[in-house]
Every structure is written in structure tokens, then in C-alpha cells.
Amino acid sequence: MKLRKSHLGAGALSLGAVLAFAVPAGAAVNLQSESxxxxxxxxxxxxxxxxxxxxxxxxxxxxxxxxxxxxxxxxxxxxxxxxxxxxxxxxxxxxxxxxxxxxxxxxxxxxxxxxxxxxxxxxxxxxxxxxxxxxxxxxxxxxxxxxx
CATH class of the missing domain: 2.60.40 (Immunoglobulin-like)
Incomplete structure (x- = not known):
């Protein structure tokens, strides 16, 4: 199976979207313990x-x-x-x-x-x-x- 640049781009975009949602959620959990x-x-x-x-x-x-x-x-x-x-x-x-x-x-x-x-x-x-x-x-x- 040959990966095309469009497949790699879509995978990177998906990973970025997951991280964008996961990082702020982790920060919010930490903040709740102090305020x-x-x-x-x-x-x-x-x-x-x-x-x-x-x-x-x-x-x-x-x-x-x-x-x-x-x-x-x-x-x-x-x-x-x-x-x-x-x-x-x-x-x-x-x-x-x-x-x-x-x-x-x-x-x-x-x-x-x-x-x-x-x-x-x-x-x-x-x-x-x-x-x-x-x-x-x-x-x-x-x-x-x-x-x-």
C-alpha cells in the first residue's frame, strides 16, 4: 500500500485536532483543584x-x-x-x-x-x-x- 501526501496530511490534521482538545481539558482538571x-x-x-x-x-x-x-x-x-x-x-x-x-x-x-x-x-x-x-x-x- 502506498501512502500519498494527502493521507499523511489528513493524519497530521487529525492528530492535531485530538491534541487541541486534550491539552486544554488536562489544564482545566489541574485548575479545579486550586479554584x-x-x-x-x-x-x-x-x-x-x-x-x-x-x-x-x-x-x-x-x-x-x-x-x-x-x-x-x-x-x-x-x-x-x-x-x-x-x-x-x-x-x-x-x-x-x-x-x-x-x-x-x-x-x-x-x-x-x-x-x-x-x-x-x-x-x-x-x-x-x-x-x-x-x-x-x-x-x-x-x-x-x-x-x-
């Missing part, structure tokens, strides 16, 4: 150590509709040495949504060894409630603990 309608959560890359590592303060950007209330929970885990990790959690609750992006400082206390300067991983959860709806969003990212 939903008028609500969004994003963890800021730098956190500040407190009390010689007994805690770290993680800043979270929160957006939600005015008239709603929210709670933010943050979990942090950090490798202290090749055989030891430390972790902790913190939350801020019963906050009023302003309708714009707010910078929320969440204190996270260490639950074992103290946190240290350097890379850690943070997972955030935003729960937004109002008389007409409830939304829960999650996100995670590497953060860098720095001395305050």
Missing part, C-alpha cells in the same frame, strides 16, 4: 520560622465570595535529616470572605523535631460556606522556611 468559581487558594512560597523552629507561619492567598465564611488548614512536612521528618498543622477558622484575595497567615506548630530553615512541603485546604453553598479546595507546594 472553584469565585473561590481560590494558593500557598505563598516563603514561610517564616518562629520560636527557634517550634512553628512556621505559612501565608495563604484566599479568595471567596463576599457574604461567605471560610476556614484554612495547612499541613507542613519537612525532612530534618535522612532518617527524620517533622510535621505539623495549623488552621484559621470563622473568617469573613471579602470578595477579593486576602493574605492569611496560618501558624503551623511542629509536632516532633523543630522545623528548620530550608525546603518543606505544605498542603492547604480551604472550606468556604455560605447560606447557599459549600466549597472545599485543596492545594500543595514546596515552601522554603526562612528565619524571621
Amino acid at each position: 472553584s468559581g469565585n473561590s481560590a487558594i494558593k500557598i505563598v512560597k516563603q514561610a517564616k520560622l518562629k520560636a527557634q523552629g517550634a512553628a512556621t507561619v505559612v501565608t495563604v492567598n484566599v479568595t471567596c465570595p463576599i457574604g461567605s465564611h471560610y476556614q484554612v488548614t495547612v499541613d507542613v512536612v519537612q525532612t530534618i535529616n535522612p532518617n527524620t521528618t517533622t510535621h505539623g498543622s495549623g488552621y484559621v477558622s470563622n473568617q469573613d470572605c471579602s470578595g477579593v484575595t486576602d493574605k492569611v497567615k496560618v501558624p503551623v506548630t511542629a509536632g516532633g523535631a523543630p522545623f528548620k530553615p530550608g525546603v518543606a512541603y505544605a498542603v492547604g485546604r480551604l472550606d468556604v460556606s455560605s447560606p447557599w453553598s459549600y466549597t472545599s479546595l485543596n492545594t500543595g507546594r514546596e515552601i522554603v522556611n526562612v528565619e524571621s
Whole structure:
């Protein structure tokens, strides 16, 4: 069977059409984990150590509709040495949504060894409630603990 240039062109066009639809769909799935309608959560890359590592303060950007209330929970885990990790959690609750992006400082206390300067991983959860709806969003990212 001999392929003609027209067959190759049609195949390339078909492949391009498939990719054009598949790539945006994948991007939309990723975006849904960090935002939903008028609500969004994003963890800021730098956190500040407190009390010689007994805690770290993680800043979270929160957006939600005015008239709603929210709670933010943050979990942090950090490798202290090749055989030891430390972790902790913190939350801020019963906050009023302003309708714009707010910078929320969440204190996270260490639950074992103290946190240290350097890379850690943070997972955030935003729960937004109002008389007409409830939304829960999650996100995670590497953060860098720095001395305050």
C-alpha cells in the first residue's frame, strides 16, 4: 500500500485536532483543584520560622465570595535529616470572605523535631460556606522556611 501526501496530511490534521482538545481539558482538571468559581487558594512560597523552629507561619492567598465564611488548614512536612521528618498543622477558622484575595497567615506548630530553615512541603485546604453553598479546595507546594 502506498501512502500519498494527502493521507499523511489528513493524519497530521487529525492528530492535531485530538491534541487541541486534550491539552486544554488536562489544564482545566489541574485548575479545579486550586479554584472553584469565585473561590481560590494558593500557598505563598516563603514561610517564616518562629520560636527557634517550634512553628512556621505559612501565608495563604484566599479568595471567596463576599457574604461567605471560610476556614484554612495547612499541613507542613519537612525532612530534618535522612532518617527524620517533622510535621505539623495549623488552621484559621470563622473568617469573613471579602470578595477579593486576602493574605492569611496560618501558624503551623511542629509536632516532633523543630522545623528548620530550608525546603518543606505544605498542603492547604480551604472550606468556604455560605447560606447557599459549600466549597472545599485543596492545594500543595514546596515552601522554603526562612528565619524571621
